[in-house]
Amino acid sequence: MIKVINPGLQTTVQDHGRIGHYEVGMPPSGAMDKYSYLASNLLVGNKDHAAVLEITYMGPVLEFQQDVNVAITGGEMPPKINGQSVPMWETLAIKAGDVLSFDFIKQGARVYLAVAGGIDVPLIMESRSTYTLCGIGGFEGRALQAGDELKIGGENESEIAVGTRISDELIPTFSKTNEIRVVLGLCSYRLTEESKERFFSIDWTVTPEANRVGYRFKGERLNFVEREQPFGAGSNPSNVVDLGYPIGSIQVPDGVEPIALLNDAVTGGGYATICTIISTDLDKMAQIKTNEKVRFVAVDIHEALEIRKEYQGKINQMKQQVLGHKGGVKNG
Amino acid sequence: MAEQKTVLTPIPGVFYRKPAPDKDVYVKEGDAVKTGDVIALVEVMKNFYEIKAETEGVLAQFFVEDEDLLDAGQEIAVIIEQ
Known part of the structure; x- marks a missing residue:
């Protein structure tokens, strides 16, 4: 007990x-x-x-x-x-x-x-x-x-x-400035080219609204491409017809303050998700504190899978150290 | 000789000197504080954490402004022990 x-x-x-x-x-x-x-x-x-x-x-x-x-x-x-x-x-x-x-x-x-x-x-x-x-x-x-x-x-x-x-x-090791890798999509087409470029070139600050549900960031306003409101989508330019939200997906309600959805988040809704944090970097995201900085970096799905393979390799190495006592540091 | 004790915030978040927007500040600069007195709040993840004096003395100065966003471990005030 x-x-x-x-x-x-x-x-x-x-x-x-x-x-x-x-x-x-x-x-x-x-x-x-x-x-x-x-x-x-x-x-x-x-x-x-x-x-x-x-x-x-x-x-x-x-x-x-x-x-x-x-x-x-x-x-x-x-x-x-x-x-x-x-x-x-x-x-x-x-x-x-x-x-x-x-x-x-x-x-x-x-x-x-x-x-x-x-x-x-x-x-x-x-x-x-x-x-x-x-x-x-x-x-x-x-x-x-x-x-x-x-x-x-x-x-x-x-x-x-x-x-x-x-x-x-x-x-x-964890630092106060972080690079978080993302795969672009599913609805990145909704952002203007300029805003897409800005999203990846500025430092975003983690706000006090950062918990297991999601992390909200402060930076600058992003703009969406003008369009005719599709049937089933909300009236705000940041709305799309409802879709499932991938874990780690980033949405920008009304173009202000991007939100990364994490482990306890809503599973779907009507905001355009502009990119998704790759699975290995969700671990990194979890170790970022309020008031720290994040720079988003775009990778493609092949790079993301390669990074995941390296990560799995590290986990296997760790298992071998602890369970196989191969190269593990013992000082007990 | 009077010892100076720096007060740190253990958590990041928004700094508040008042218990509520329409209330007075917990302590003013120059006020006497006792060990355990609440001197400010830090809000993060919808939790309000009370920053307490860990020593008896005079709260000489705040280093941060009301509603500033703080880092974990940031210095927020100094207490001069009596």
Whole structure:
């Protein structure tokens, strides 16, 4: 059992996501930075899909009531056990009665805390992920609150030695200026050539409206090509006939403030989606904070697939390090 | 000698010196503060986080303006310990 002394700003239970229900309007939720999520589960010997805690901006204070291995990955938020600094990206041993807390966030925005066995909450539509907008999944469908008690599950499949760590070259670093790669479309034809050019040439600032649902950006106004309003489309030039929104798609309601739709977003609607963030860069997006800068870079689908292959390669390397003890750094 | 303590915001977001738009500011520059006193709010993801004084003294100066957008870890004020 883990007792929540202080929940932090927004700490939720997340797994790989509620996949396969998009057509009925159910977004996947799930860990936003999948690479860090996978690493945390790997380090405690969990199955790939075990539920972890996703911590945003400010860490919780947790009291463990049993001995268990844990691992903390993601953005840099220095963790402490009973006030003593402990490393991230490493298998740690927690004893019953230990208190885990965190320093201020130094880099990135989200941190993943995996416990061996996973966080045990009921499966809702095959997933333990919290979808707070609908109040389903996770711990009672909401972010953690002080006094909550989390049960530990049985989703572990291998013994990982305390002190096992991910090697430095496989640990991502995060900065305050970011390049996010996108594939143009589905409705980029609605933007004027000039606005399309401007979209890719200015720095966009992340506004305070940036959460699991989506990130809103401030920059400059974009313009749409004049047209006759088609049957079924809204009257605003940024409207099209309703379509499914890809995860990571970017729309620009009324031409002001682009919004990137993320894990908890609406699944479809009537705004022109001008491009879509490639899947690997959704992880990067998840680690960007309010008031940081983003530059969008266009890639084509072939480049995106190539980048995804590299990303898979890194994950395999990480698995080999931790499970195969090949080249893994051990200091335990 | 009086020690100076800088107050940082742990989270990014919009800075507010008032609890509500029609209320007075939490503290004015030059006011005395006690440990645990709320001195400002930071809003992000529709959460309002209270910035509290972590020491007793006089709030000498704010480094940021009301409604400024802050970075995580940014210095927002200085308290001179008494």
